[in-house]
Amino acid sequence: MTNATTDPWAVWREARPPTRLVHLDSASAGRSSYAVLEAVGDHLLLEAQVGGYVAADQAAPALDRARADLGRLLGLGAGDLAFVESATAALDVLLDVWPLPAGSRVGVPPSAWGPNVELVRRRGHLPVPLPVDGVGVLTPDLLDGALTTDPPDLVLLDLVAAHRGLVQPARELAAVARRHGVPLWVDVAQGLGHVDADTGADAVVATSRKWLTGPRGVGLVGVASGHHDRLRVPARAKHPDTGPVALLESDEAHVAGRLGLGLAAAELLAVGPEAVAARLVEVGQEVRDRVAEVPGWRVVGPDAPAAAITSVAPTAGQDPARVRAGLLAAGVLTTLCLPWRAPGEVGEHDPGSLRVSPHVDVVGDDLDALVRGLVAAAG
Secondary structure (H helix, E strand, O other), X not given: OOOOOOOOOHHHHHOOOOOOOEEOEOOOOOOOOHHHHHHHHHHHHHHHHHOHXXXXXXXXXXXXXXXXXXXXXXXXXXXXXXXXXXXXXXXXXXXXXXXXXXXXXXXXXXXXXXXXXXHHHHOOOEEEEOOOOOOOOOOHHHHHHHXXXXXXXXXXXXXXXXXXXXXXXXXXXXXHHHHHOOOEEEEOOOOOOOOOOOOOOOEEEEEOOOOOOOOOOOEEEEEOHHHHHHOOOOOOOOOOOOOOOHHHOOOOOOHHHHHHHHHHHHHHHHHOHHHHHHHHHHHHHHHHHHHOOOOOEEEOOOOOOOOOOEEEEEOOOOOHHXXXXXXXXXXXXXXXXXXXXXXXXXXXXXXXXXXXXXXXXXXXXXXXXXXHHHHHHHO
């Protein structure tokens, strides 16, 4: 682990406001740059000066660039993307407009994001478990077997699990699903800005605020061009010449947030998504190496293909909620992971774990502070 004076990623830190604490929570909300914050503020000011709709018209070219840049990251065209409010809102939109029969069977791995599974149920569909290997990976062979013997109507996959650093081979899985004629949707909320998010999926949902470090309150839905015509999107007299994906966007929009998201995507492309992804693999390994040596704690799923998310669980009776609160009081920000995040994998009586998710600019002093807190909590 580099220190603050030799860290080649210090420029990433310097592009952002100073933190008041050790920020190890990019999987919840990454830290936006000064430029992203300025872009959001400038548009809000413009709305006050010239009116919201005039300001939105003036922002149209920048929003077009944002869709194009986000499409580059997701392997989609600009016309395949629509801005929505969040990844959850994106999934809700997909479930509304995709021609799924009532009561469709939706295949999900055990590590699936719990709120996504709940939303599938609320929409009247049946989540069904898909087989995984010993560390939780849905391998192409296992998916091929499942789609051969008992295919669901849809496969819904998290590119990166939210409760631990499990990365699924989405591109290979998309090829398998395509051979079987089963649509594959990928939730890239934890993947965009973290790992390669070009999944080859039929549809994707994403958010701005995590590893991409854009503003909160903005998300994306993406539908591959070959599926546009099958979407059940009603025509709108206000937008007579607008395609079905673009019609998924709300006119009552957080345009400032969309501009911030677009700028965050442009920043990632300028730095290099591959370089960021490689660095985040290093970050995750550094974290796991450090916390694996702390008495009273264990790394959750250490053998899984992982990037920068690490979850640690107590082995000495510690209450993770109290530990998380204690760390925060000491100036270290982490996330409490309770079973609702992945109920297919985590038992309801599990006491939970702590999720540690630093970004590329983490330094040794940051992890020293985390280790001190974990040691103190273990007694």
